[in-house]
Amino acid sequence: MKNISAIIITYNEEKNIKKCLDSLKGVVDEIVVVDSFSKDKTKEICLEYNVAFYQNPFEGYSQQKNYANSLAKNEYILSLDADEALSPELKESILIEKRKGFPRKAYQISRLVFYCGKKIRYTDWYPDVKLRLWKKELGKWEGLLHENVQLKEDVKPMLLKGDLYHYTFHTISQHIAQIDKFTEIGAQAAFLKNKKVNIVMIYIKSEWKFISSFFLRLGFLDGYYGYVICRLSAQATFIKYIKLRELNKVSEAN
Helix, strand or coil, X not given: CCCEEEEEXXXXXXXXXHHHHHHCCCCCCEEEEEECCCXXXXXXXXXXXXXXXXXXXXXXXXXXXXXXXXXXXXXXXXXXXXXXXXCHHHHHHHHHHHHCCCCCCEEEEXXXXXXXXXXXXXXXXXXXXXXXXXXXXXXXXXXXXXXXXXXXXXXXXXEEEEEEEEECCCCHHHHHHXXXXXXXXXXXXXXXXXXXXXXXXXXXXXXXXXXXXXXXXXXXXXXXXXXXXXXXXXXXXXXXXXXXXXXXXXXXXX
16 A cells, blocks of 8 residues: 655644644545644644644745645555645545555645635635646646646546635635735736736636626626625736836836
8 A cells, every 4th residue: 555645734723733734634644734834823733733844935836835745655646735635535545545555656636725614615716626746756837827737747636536625715804915916926927028918818718708707607606705706806817917017117118
């Protein structure tokens, strides 16, 4: 039987980390937590569990996750965010593959978001399929925002049964605050790739984001919070591109 190292990066995650760690019991053989010097009780909570706890300055999501991966002792890595947890069905699916010796080298997982306490089963947020379990030597995190695992070999991942619960925003205000942060990173990343946008493109992209998520992806079936998510997602698209346009204007002026 091949062993698994769970990898988690943290910063001020005292509200979420217990659910994450509890869900890993009986599934993984090692838990590695790399913390960015949290100011809350994240460290104390982690040390109550049998985890390998490290602290490292945060230089980016991909960099921090790759550093954490390098500390893993086992052949397979299961990567979770601190606000995520394995559903019972997903735990069983992972254990089945583990008992079989992992016939595949990489596995994908569907992520199910809890938004203000409500499960979001539609919109662009579900199923949010992510590569989260893979043979350590084959994968590396890349990207500034919405980082993804890039495999070194041409491997076709298998989609596991069950969901990865994502306990995202507890309040709408948290969502709005993250939009400002992430649109800044997204605009910078697009700017570095020399992307350009005009007013017409900004309008079309932001309006299409709402239409596709709310109507085509059935976001209206998630009720009030489905509408909020779709509207804020469209707003995030709008903000990212106006920030990009401002970066381009400043660059051209200089």
